[in-house]
Amino acid sequence: MLEADVHAYLRSxxxxxxxxxxxxxxxxxxHDDALPFNYAIPDDDSAPMADEVAELVAAFRERGRTPRxxxxxxxxxxxxxxxxxxxxxxxxRFPLLVCSPDEVVDSVxxxxxxxxxxxxxxxxxxxxARVMNEAFQxxxxxxxxxxRLRGVLDRGGLVAAAVDTxxxxxxGGGQIGSPHRGVAEVxxxxxxxxxxxxxxxxxxxxxxxxxxxxxxITTPFLTPADDRAAQIYARVGYRxxxxxxxxxxx
Numbered sequence: 001m002l003e004a005d006v007h008a009y010l011r012s013x014x015x016x017x018x019x020x021x022x023x024x025x026x027x028x029x030x031h032d033d034a035l036p037f038n039y040a041i042p043d044d045d046s047a048p049m050a051d052e053v054a055e056l057v058a059a060f061r062e063r064g065r066t067p068r069x070x071x072x073x074x075x076x077x078x079x080x081x082x083x084x085x086x087x088x089x090x091x092x093r094f095p096l097l098v099c100s101p102d103e104v105v106d107s108v109x110x111x112x113x114x115x116x117x118x119x120x121x122x123x124x125x126x127x128x129a130r131v132m133n134e135a136f137q138x139x140x141x142x143x144x145x146x147x148r149l150r151g152v153l154d155r156g157g158l159v160a161a162a163v164d165t166x167x168x169x170x171x172g173g174g175q176i177g178s179p180h181r182g183v184a185e186v187x188x189x190x191x192x193x194x195x196x197x198x199x200x201x202x203x204x205x206x207x208x209x210x211x212x213x214x215x216x217i218t219t220p221f222l223t224p225a226d227d228r229a230a231q232i233y234a235r236v237g238y239r240x241x242x243x244x245x246x247x248x249x250x
Contacts, residue, residue, distance in 0.1 A: 002241055003044075003075035005183045006096065006221060010041045010070065012180040015151075021059045022052030028063055031144040035248070038063075039070040047078040053086045057249060067249040072096065072242055080245065088247045094223040096242035097233055101213035101220070105237045107202030111164075114171065114200060116207040119161045125149045128161050128173035135172075135190035152177060157184065158215055160208050162191070162200050171195040174204040176211075182218035189222075189229075201229075206236040 011018070014027035023046035029037035040056060042048065048056075060067040067088070073080055119128055129141040129149055149159050155178035162172035172191040177184045186208055191200045205222075212220045223244045224230040 001075075002096075002098065002219070002221075003072040005181050005219070006072050006242075006244075007041055007044055007075050009177070009180040009183045009185065013177055013185075014041070019059065021056045023048050024052075024056055024069075026056070026059060028065065030063075033065055034138065035066060035068055038065040039068045039246075041071050042069065042076040042079045044075045045078075046076050048082045050082070050086065053082055057086070060249075069245075069247045071245060073245045074242060080247070083247050083249075086249070088249045091246040091248055092225075094225070094244045094246070095230055095240045096221060096223055096244050097230070097238035098219060098221045098241045099209055099233075099236070099238040100218060101210050103237045104206050104209040105235065107199050107206045107232075107236050109199035109203050111198055113164055113166045114162055114198070114203070115165055116160055116162045116172075116203050118211065119159045119173075120153060122146065122150070124161060124170075125159065127170040128159060131161075131170050131173045131192060132188050132190040135192060149175065156215055158208060158211055160204055160211070162204055164195075172200045172204050174208055176208045176215070176217065176220060179212075179215060179217040182216065184212065184215075184217045184220055186220050186222040202232045202236050205233055205238075209236065 011025045019026050023043040024040040026040045057067045125146045129145040133141045152175050157178040159175045161170045164171050174189040176186045189201050209220045
């Protein structure tokens with residue numbers, strides 16, 4: 001079942017700093033309070049009680065983080081009502097898209113000078129981190145951002161960069177996490193604002209999806225932030241097989 005496999009993957013990615021609060025596994029980033037790096041995943045088929053939700057909220061507040069969940073509601077259908085009753089609101093419902101490595105379609109880029117390749121050295125990771133932070137309007141990249149990408153590699157995931165071969169500049173980047181039961185998330189697909197609408201984001205996604213097979217990944221998935229991104233991913237072979245829900249208590 002895809003929903004359960006995605007949940008199992010998200011829990012595995014919570015890492016050694018994860019904690020258990022009631023029927024939730026919680027990922028905290030002690031260096032970064034950004035929403036995408038701090039969230040809870042409910043146990044499958046769980047039905048949290050009011051005191052368990054309150055305990056979850058307290059765990060986030062104690063760490064100066066926004067109480068938040070990222071999960072697949074089909075795997076835990078009773079969670080949403082318990083959170084809404086506690087004051088949580090939906091940030092959004094996002095399509096859960098999947099594409100196997102052997103089904104990916106190459107994206108046509110507008111510029112033949114752009115090349116996409118895997119990155120493994122620290123200078124390359126720095127360049128990718130800078131592009132990601134600029135593209136997502138995050139603060140300037142730090143050593144922690146590079147360490148996070150290094151962690152992706154150390155756990156068996158992949159990081160890719162799109163390079164303009166005429167200038168040597170990195171103009172885009174992305175990553176796919178380490179596999180858990182063959183499942184892994186394509187994330188952080190970033191393109192500098194000056195380089196958008198040239199097919200670079202789709203090319204990075206297609207490259208990572210195809211390369212995923214070499215990392216033991218059979219089911220790459222992603223959750224696009226908006227319809228435009230979803231269209232880009234659909235063009236390289238991704239199709240909707242479910243829905244993800246993000247909830248937070250502001």
